[in-house]
Amino acid sequence: MMEIALAQLNYHIGNLEYNAEKIIKKIKSAEKLGADLVVFSELSVCGYPPADLLEFDNFIIRCKEKVEYIASHCNKIHAIVGAPSFNPEIKGKRLLNSAFVLHDGKIVSSYSKGLLPDYDIFDEYRYFQPADSFETIKISNKEIALTICEDLWNINERPLYVSSPMDKLVMQNPELIINISASPFALGHIKNRKKVMAGNAANYGLPLINVNQVGANTELLFDGGSLCVSSDGEIINELQYFEEDFAVIDLAEINKQDKPVSNTNLEKPSLLYNALTMGVKDFFNKQGFKKAIVGLSGGLDSALVLVIAANALGAENVWAILMPGPYSSKHSVDDAKELAENLNTPYDIIPITDTYNTLLKTLEHKFINTSFGTAEENLQARARAIILMGLSNKFGYMLLNTSNKSESAVGYSTLYGDMCGGLSVIGDVYKTDIYELANYINKKGIIIPENTINKPPSAELRPNQKDSDSLPEYEELDKILKLYIEEKIGKSEIISRGFRSKTVEKVLSLVNYSEHKRYQTPPVLRVSKKAFGYGRKMPIVAKY
C-alpha cells in the first residue's frame, strides 16, 4: 500500500522563504493524513518561470539551501520538490532543471529533466542542459519513473525531441509514473493535457500522477488540474482548476477507483472567465496592489474588464472613470453608469473636453491648415490615459488595460492612449469571444447593459465613427487573425481557404505594421496557444 499526496500550490517566483514554508506546511498535512509521499510541482521551490533569476549563481545556491531546509522538515514521509541545480559536468549549460526526493531529513535522490521546451513562451534551453541519463527512484520499495513536465510530451507524429526519457525509464520496470509539471493554461490545452497524460499511462501500462502548479505569474496562467490516471489511461482523479488543491490517493486504488472527477465547468466562456479572474487577482496579490482603475467607455471591452476586475478584487476596489469627449454619444455615459451601478463599483465622470481643447490650442499654430485625422483622435485617447494615470499615481490604483486581441492585432488602438495599463486583461481574447463572455456573464441576470452588448463597436473619436468603417466585420477578421497568428498560415494559403484577397492582404499588413506598437503594450493574460507578448517574437524592422 502506498498513499500519495498531490499538492497543487500557487508559488511566488523568487520568494524562496514563502514557497518553502508553504511546502513544509503541506508536508506536515500529508504526514498527518498518513501519506507515504507528497508531490509538489516543477521548480516549486523557486516558482515557475524564474526566468533570468536563474543566471545569478547566488539564486541557485539559495534554492539548494532551501531544498535542504525543506528536507530537514521531511522525516518519515517522502517529498518530491522541484528546483534548479548546478550541472556537475564540465561541459554544457550551467544548470539542470531538477526534482529532489526528500526523506529522513535529507535529499535522498534526484532526477533532471531530459526534454526542455523551447517554443512559444518556453525558453528552458536558455538556462538548462538536458539530462541524458535517467534512473528510476525507489520510494517505499516501489520503483517510480519520476519525470518533469515536457519529458512526457514527446508525442507528435514528428516528435520534437530525438529520444524520450520514459523509453529509458521503462526498461527499469517502474510501477508508477510521477510527473511534476508547470503547464500553463490555454484554451484547448486542458483536453490536450489529459489526452497526453492518459496516452502515456496507457502506452507504458502504468498508473500516472501529474502534479501541476496553479496561479498567475504575470501573463502566464497556471490552471492546476493535477491528474491521476489508471494504467489503462482512464482519468481517475482531477484536482480543481484555477485554485490550490490537495488530495491523498491510494496507489492500489488508482486502477479500481471510481472517484468523481472534478466538476469544473470546462466550457470556453467559463474557462475564460475563471482564468482571467485568477490572472487579475494573482497579479495584484503578487505585485502588492489592492485596487484597480478602469476607463469605462460604455463599450463592451471596458465593461468586461470592469466585471472581471470586480470579480477578482471586489467591486469596492475597482474605480470606474467615465471620460466623455467631444464625440462620445449620450448612451455611452448612460451605459457605463448603468454597469457601474449594477456592479456597485465606485465611479466618477471626468470629461476630457477641456484637456483636449487645450491641447488643440497648444498645437494650433502647428496644426493650422491640416484636416482632422489620426493625430486629433489620438489626442483624445491620450488625454484619457493621462487622466487615468494621474489618478493611478495619486491614489495607488493600478490601471487595467482594456484592449481586446482583435484590435490589438490590427493596431486599432492608440499607443500611450488606450494601450496603457499595468496589465492587459482581455488582450488575448478575440472580439467574437468577448461577446460570448459577455453573454455568459449576463446569464444569471443582466450585469452588462444590453445596449453595451448590442450597439455597433466604436472608438468614438470622430463623429459617427464605427469599427466597421476601417475594419472587416469581426466574424471575418477573427477567422483570418486566428489562421495567421495561431496557425501560422501565410497569405496565399489563407486566401485559398475562401477569404477575399483584398481583405486578407489588408488584415495581414495591419498585423505586421503594428508590431512596433505591440512591443510597448502591457503584459497580456495568456489564454490562447499564441498570445501577444514574449511567446510571439516577430521582427519590427522587417518586410514580409
Next chain:
Amino acid sequence: MMEIALAQLNYHIGNLEYNAEKIIKKIKSAEKLGADLVVFSELSVCGYPPADLLEFDNFIIRCKEKVEYIASHCNKIHAIVGAPSFNPEIKGKRLLNSAFVLHDGKIVSSYSKGLLPDYDIFDEYRYFQPADSFETIKISNKEIALTICEDLWNINERPLYVSSPMDKLVMQNPELIINISASPFALGHIKNRKKVMAGNAANYGLPLINVNQVGANTELLFDGGSLCVSSDGEIINELQYFEEDFAVIDLAEINKQDKPVSNTNLEKPSLLYNALTMGVKDFFNKQGFKKAIVGLSGGLDSALVLVIAANALGAENVWAILMPGPYSSKHSVDDAKELAENLNTPYDIIPITDTYNTLLKTLEHKFINTSFGTAEENLQARARAIILMGLSNKFGYMLLNTSNKSESAVGYSTLYGDMCGGLSVIGDVYKTDIYELANYINKKGIIIPENTINKPPSAELRPNQKDSDSLPEYEELDKILKLYIEEKIGKSEIISRGFRSKTVEKVLSLVNYSEHKRYQTPPVLRVSKKAFGYGRKMPIVAKY
C-alpha cells in the same frame, strides 16, 4: 591559387527579393574580379534574426526558392549563402540553420549549424535542431571546414556545448576554415571576437575567414568587421565596421600578407557614436521613416540623442521641440536653443503650462487636499509626450526616446511620459558613458553647450529638483548597476566589494521594482553585453 571574396552586407529581414538581388550583384562583382568563391553571412537570404517568421512553413519554402534562384546566377564562381531549411529527419526540431554552397547554377552542397546560441538575445534552439554530423566541403580542389558563427565559440574553460563541430571537421584535413556569422556588436565584443577567431585559427593551425553581416535590426546592431586570420592566429585583414564592405583575398597570401588592417577607431566613445548612429539610420531606413522628432529639455540626454539623430538622418530631418514647464529653469531653454542652432536642426518652443494647468483643473476635485507629488510630476512628463506624439502623428515624424540606461534601470522616468518613443537611442548607455560621449562629440568644437554638460542633472519636474536628491551619484550608481545587470552579481556580493549596503539595497530594489515599467519601453539599441529588452528576461511578479 584561390581567390576568396568576403561580402559584408546589410540585409533586410524577411525581404527575400531585396536580399537575393543584393547577393546576386555581389556574386557578379566577385566573378568580375576573378574570385573563385564569394562568401555571404549567416542566414543572409532572410536576414538575421528572422525570429518567428521561421515558424511559417511558407517562409522556409520561399527561402529555399530564393537560394535556388541565387544559385541560377552562380555558374563559374562558387558562393556560400545562409538560409533556414527543413530538417529532413523525422525526429527533432523542424528546421536547420544552414549554409549552401552554390555553383554551376545549382546547390552543390550544404552544411548545418551544430552549436545553437540560446542566451541573452539569442534563441536559436527555439527554431533549429543542432546538426550532429559535419563534413568538409570541396571548392576548387580545396577541402574547407565551413562553420556557422557559434560553431567556433565553444571556447570557455567551461564550454557551453558538449562537443565542437571543428573537432570533427579537422579530422577530414581541411586547408581553411570559413565561418559565416551574424555576430552583433557590444562594447568589448570586437576584441573578444578577434581573440576567438585568432584562437581557432591558431588552435587548428588553419587560415580562417569570418564573414559577418552589418546593419541594425531594431535593437541589434551588427558591426561587420569581417576577418581574415593566418594559420598562426594573426589578423591579416579586417573589413570596415558599421558599414558594408567587400574584399577579395588570395588564400595563398593569407599567411604572408601584410595588408593594413582596418583603421577604424575602436575607442569606446567612437564605437558608441558610430554604433548608435548606424542604429538610428538603419531603423528609419528599414521602417520607411525619414524624419525624427525629439523633445529637447536642455539636459544632456536629449542633447546627445539630437546630435546622434542629426548625424544619422541629416540635421534638417530632425525636429527639436522645447517644452518648458512650470519648473524649467531659464537656462534649459537657452541651452536647448543653442544646441539646435549649433546643429542647424529646426526647433519649436511649445510650453506645456496650459496643458498642465488644465489637467490640474480637471483633476482638482479629486486631487483636493493632497500634496504635490509624483502624480503632478508625471502629469508634466506626460503632457510633453502627448504634444510630441501629436506632432509625430500629424506630420509623420518618429519620436525618439531619450532615456539613458542608468535612469531606465532605476525607473527614474515616467511611463507614457519621457519613456515614450519609437526607438530608445541611448537606453543601453550608462550616464557616466553619456558624459564620455558628449566630450567626444565636442572634441572638434563645441556642439553640445558646455552648460548642458556641466550642470547637475535634473528632471525639472518640481522646484530645484536634482537627480542626486533621490539617486546616488552616477559614478557610484553605474558601478552597482553594472555588477548587478551585466555581471549578475547578487546583493551581498556587491556589498562585499565595498559599496554601502543601504545604497546597494536601494538601487537593487529600484531595479527590481521597475521591471513592469521597462516591459513597456521602446526597443533599445543594444551596445552592451546585457541591454534591457528581450535579451534580459526578469519576472515582473516576483520577490527576490
